Amino acid sequence: MMQRKQALLVGIGALTVLLMLKWEHTITLENLMSSKQPSAEPELSKDTITPIPGSRHLMVSAFKDHRLGGAIRVISIICRQELQPLYCVLCANANFKADASAKANANVDAKADGALGQCTSLRAKVHLHRDGFGFGIGFGFPFVTSDVLCMSPMLQQATHVSITANLYTRLTFLSIQNQEVKELFRYNFTVCISNLFGEYNNALQFAQTMEVYKLIGVQRVVIYNTSCGSDVEKILKYYSKEGMLEIVPWPIDKFLTPSTGWSYDLHHGDIHYYGQLSTLNECMYRYMYQSKYLLLNDIDEIIMPYKHANLEKLMGTLQQQHPNAGVFKIENHIFPKTQFDDSGRFRLPRWRSVPGVNILEHVYREPDRKHMFNPTKLLINPRSVLQTSVHFTLKQFGLVFNVPFDVCRIIHVRVPLQGQLSKDQLFVDKKLWEFEELLIPSIDCALNESGVL
Structure with missing residues (x-):
């Protein structure tokens, strides 16, 4: 039974990867940090709630979901009346300026000069949470708990992610948590x-x-x-x-x-x-x-x-x-x-x-x-x-x-x-x-x- 369950999880993860590949819209790092916005220096979020640029949406935290082939799941709050294309910017080996409190909150080392490292961007997929009571989505409220999903086989080693509606604006990144599967728990x-x-x-x-x-x-x-x-x-x-x-x-x-x-x-x-x-x-x-x-x-x-x-x-x-x-x-x-x-x-x-x-x-x-x-x-x-x-x-x-x-x-x-x-x-x-x-x-x-x- 356990083997069948594991096989099912692997199958779901593989299907998710294939579906996400259809959404990918890769943009080079040179375009991402182009002269269109020379002052758009990236930064690491110091807060538990962070606005998504170019929208009224909010992002909360990011996690690697190993059950879905390594997809990056960003817990977000989406204004369902203003749905629009959103993009993931995934970066590996990124370092950000941050003070001690920000490092503690983000659980990352922030010791360099704001360098992004290797990055890729792609179209995100948004899953609005239903409430399960028959009210539809979010108990009828305009802003809804949502999963913003990002997946790129080009950057499986991503350590940080940003969600944006405008790729050429100032970016704020979240540390990607749950990088490793653990079987022993604290x-x-x-x-x-x-x-x-x-x-x-x-x-x-x-x-x-x-x-x-x-x-x-x-x-x-x-x-x-x-x-x-x-x-x-x-x-x-x-x-x-x-x-x-x-x-x-x-x-x-x-x-x-x-x-x-x-x-x-x-x-x-x-x-x-x-x-x-x-x-x-x-x-x-x-x-x-x-x-x-x-x-x-x-x-x-x-x-x-x-x-x-x-x-x-x-x-x-x-x-x-x-x-x-x-x-x-x-x-x-x-x-x-x-x-x-x-x-x-x-x-x-x-x-x-x-x-x-x-x-x-x-x-x-x-x-x-x-x-x-x-x-x-x-x-x-x-x-x-x-x-x-x-x-x-x-x-x-x-x-x-x-x-x-x-x-x-x-x-x-x-x-x-x-x-x-x-x-x-x-x-x-x-x-x-x-x-x-x-x-x-x-x-x-x-x-x-x-x-x-």
Whole structure:
């Protein structure tokens, strides 16, 4: 079965190469840097969001996709109402001027004088991501998460790429990540949290969630930060210094008017939920060869095993039972923050000054809503996925498995969806209390060391 899967991947990659060759429009380096634009000195992007010259589009980051014959995939945000020809400029042995912070962000050596090295250019192919909910593309918003694909057999060793609508303008390049396929991973489980925005300051719930994740086997958390409150900022700095958290700046509001909701008809704006789909896909490719598994969920959600002690044992069982699955859908279950445990067992006085929700107090779970879509979040093998949305993948290799809710489910403490239900109509679920002995001291430590307490 594995040999057939590998043969299929190779076949898909070869077909992609053949198709891309049809688009190639090679331009010499002399033309690229011609006297038409003598001041167009190339530079390396210092930011996580970079405008595409000659357009309203934006590029985010670039990755080599070995599953598609070495195609360069540039995670981008495309204005679908203004689609136009786009070009890839691929360069090898390029060196750029950059300061230390830019080098750290780009993960490249920038030690020479802005030399491009060997380059080639070609027509790009743009794949707009669908939302999968029947809204078509990008939940109906004008700006859509997209893959801009580049492939040239002339430059398989490319290290940098630029996307442009005008080959004779100033170029800004991205470092191409995932240059090598790796089979040994730094992390077993990484959580991708798509966005912080609106001065988010739910510090207590965030610290509690991070400590729960440690106890069930998460080694890395990635957060895309647009804005947060002062207390959450202290917590972020604490976990970043500790080494568990990577904070990726996400200044989407400097380029577009983000929507705070999921539907264009209801919430308006330029792009769905502060570019949530872009950050989830970016995180998936960023950690493709760093983490064995990724958990794609929100900051107020915990993907929790119920029949296994931790995530490693859970996935050991699930992969043994479903060896061809690379996507595992986990049901979302609501724990209303308006209903409190009557005993007051975890209503600790020292936590009262910390802003946010105390998830240990909320042990009542809503029943499933009949005849309603029950949202899911994802636990994936990132090497099995090409594109993802929020609640399900859009393109993947292999099978998708719906995990039974009694095996694993999401603990989601938030405003109720069924606020009309009384407490005796809800289910009691004290799963988090099982971690009390280790959890309480670790939360106290995080709050004290971060300076929130």
